[in-house]
Amino acid sequence: MSNGRDFDDERAQREWDAQENALRAERTGGRSGDAGVAEYRLIARALRMPPLDALPSDFAARTAAQALRQQRVANETVEIWLERGLVALLLLAGAAALFAYRDSLPELSFSVPDGAALGIQTVLSWSFAVAACVGLSSVFAFAGNKR
Amino acid sequence: MAIEADGVGAGEPEVVDADRVLVAAVLAGARGAFETLVRDHQRLVWHIINRMVRHPDDTRELCQDTFLRVHRYLHQYRFESALKTWIGQVAYSVARRHLERKRIPIVEAGGGEDAPDLLERVADDFDLEAASADAELGAVLHVEIEALPPLQRTVLTLYHLDEVPIAEIARMTGLSAGTIKSHLFRCRARLRGRLQARWGAKA
Numbered sequence: 001m002s003n004g005r006d007f008d009d010e011r012a013q014r015e016w017d018a019q020e021n022a023l024r025a026e027r028t029g030g031r032s033g034d035a036g037v038a039e040y041r042l043i044a045r046a047l048r049m050p051p052l053d054a055l056p057s058d059f060a061a062r063t064a065a066q067a068l069r070q071q072r073v074a075n076e077t078v079e080i081w082l083e084r085g086l087v088a089l090l091l092l093a094g095a096a097a098l099f100a101y102r103d104s105l106p107e108l109s110f111s112v113p114d115g116a117a118l119g120i121q122t123v124l125s126w127s128f129a130v131a132a133c134v135g136l137s138s139v140f141a142f143a144g145n146k147r
Numbered sequence: 148m149a150i151e152a153d154g155v156g157a158g159e160p161e162v163v164d165a166d167r168v169l170v171a172a173v174l175a176g177a178r179g180a181f182e183t184l185v186r187d188h189q190r191l192v193w194h195i196i197n198r199m200v201r202h203p204d205d206t207r208e209l210c211q212d213t214f215l216r217v218h219r220y221l222h223q224y225r226f227e228s229a230l231k232t233w234i235g236q237v238a239y240s241v242a243r244r245h246l247e248r249k250r251i252p253i254v255e256a257g258g259g260e261d262a263p264d265l266l267e268r269v270a271d272d273f274d275l276e277a278a279s280a281d282a283e284l285g286a287v288l289h290v291e292i293e294a295l296p297p298l299q300r301t302v303l304t305l306y307h308l309d310e311v312p313i314a315e316i317a318r319m320t321g322l323s324a325g326t327i328k329s330h331l332f333r334c335r336a337r338l339r340g341r342l343q344a345r346w347g348a349k350a
Contacts, residue, residue: 063210
């Protein structure tokens, strides 16, 4: 309102001024001049007292608690997916390493010779198999608990 | 009718400083900071959504949804406007989307009557004293206000009850300051006309 006018039309400008003067008079409790302003004061008074429902007294506390709960859940979800990604990466890397070095790995043997003492190769093979089973079970149990 | 648009400036410096402190505390996870933010702005959000939606249960739910969004996206707030304006913007968009989903129009189809038509209905010889003495006057005005479309009802409440400047209402609603002024002008002129018509009919 650089030139103090809001409307081109003279009558519209007068009406707007009456509306704004009424608003100011109603806020400050000052006197209103003409009838137009006085009428708009009645309207301004009604507009300052709309029939609004009351805000629950514990609204802020409940909303803040809900926001923190949501943030915790969101953080945990990110953490779970990061862990899953890392486990998958680890498994892939392991599989790739086994594949890449398959020729240099000792040959696995799960056969136990009849009536003979267990050979070192058989013991190593079974130890590897048991460790792999325990490891995978632990990984799946951990991932299941996180879900 | 030409309406000048007010410039839309940033908030008061001291308000922005207080906003910065509060926002930093919330983002740092300071105990009670977000509850303070909600308490500081819940009245404004409640008014915007209540005037737009007018359904108590939906209002409660949408107000909470507004603050949950504020909490989630607060790190994106860049202090380009006062925090109050930014939160009001979120509340308005939450309420508007809710009404759009329910296919409830937020403004009158066709934009309503022209200003000269509205002013033709406003008489200068209205018996104000008699109308003021009418105990039903307030109730009649409230019925007329409630009958306004959601956007106009909200703009009037923000301007009159919450004393939000036109430039800030424009930012909250994404409309130009000229459009906000036009809504204010037309709604108040229409309310004056209805008031006169109603009281005139009784007299």
